[in-house]
Amino acid sequence: MKRTSVVLAVLLLVLPGLAAAESGPNLELQGPMKQGSLVIGMAAPGARATLDGAALPVAESGLFAFGFDRDHGPAARLVLSYPDGTSIERRLEVAPREWAIQRIDGLPQKYVTPPPETLARIAKERKLKTAARAARIGDTWFAQPFIWPATGPITGVFGSQRIYNGEPRRPHYGVDVAAPTGTPIVAPQAGVVTLAEADMYFEGGLVFLDHGHGVTSVMMHMSRVDVEAGQRVEQGETIGAIGATGRATGPHLHWGMFWRGAQIDPQTLVGPMPDGQAVAAGGN
Template structure:
């Protein structure tokens, strides 16, 4: 479905696997990972090329989802220009994109993901605001409201690919973890980061703490998940939010 991820098993003897025409790595035990963006089209195709040259294809139906849409007819889409952000933002985007190009051998993508913190979900993945008829960007992660200083846990094994040494204009103190197979987590608005780039982290390890750095109106954790260019709904990987301790 839109916003979902799938672990599959390739046919025996697969020498190459493609997903919508793009090559997808297959592990020694035949596993592979694919994911579907929030706005993924209704169909997708997997093609496995076998050692003998034969091809096996699978047509996938991608279920649509009903996203929360808020219509704000009295507010304009764009805020007043902010020269400081315009100056700083290109370098921040370049740093984020460079981190996402890092490939690790982590096997965290195979695990059942934990919620990095438990609490009230204050922002749903995929929700969108429409300003005077003009759609804004959709919400690319899940927001969890908790007090500042609440520990943030690694949802799965991974390798740290970005640990901001200063607050970014939007994300604040930003931490990114690669879980392998090009699946990565981003944790925004942290009050502190407890790990460093290149460090291997384990599922359930404390990696930072909730804050309200960057563009945030209150303390919360924004958890985003991305596979290649597709943004994924954390709720579909971690399951229903458990009751807070």
């Protein structure tokens, strides 16, 4: 069996919700074709790829990844070009999703409408995050199965429209897991830390963990950060602890993911919450 077939067969078994989107002699894609999803592809070695005209990194093996943002439109255009001059073009249909509305009250007003004296700090922290997002790690850990970085009741889901203290704000780009302060947070997959900050204004303790090709986990509101930028960590390794730092009303982990500028729903990459944890009402 060819390597492409082996890798994609494994992905079908270990990643929840995956279904074959396209297959052929020179291209296989796996992943839910819907808003907020990550898609993993295998092409013949030596291929080059673009999505909607933007170049994608492709590993020597032909493995690559791309994501659809929460608000992605109904279609995307994928093109692969091969050294022999042949090419493949696919129009990918991107299914829409319905998003919940989540109201969160009791936040300190400074986190809803930051006072002028904090704007310089917020701008500085934004530059840190932008620089970390630009990092590119060539490994392909993203193609392996993910695990939950912490367990507990799910108190917030990806894509919901957030209303803080009665004021509409940007959507929630992650899944919230409630647990006591100090509960360990582990790496959901191997990766390289591209940002590690203990006291960000909105996020509190914050870690970016790049799983390769820009597929990055975001851990927020941490009471303790145990890693530093540039460090490689393995799946299951402790990277910090749950807290209620930054814009939070109680101790919980916010686990977000992004690929380049696209926000990805982490729950599309893991199975159900272990230990029978139920989805709780409300949010953090």
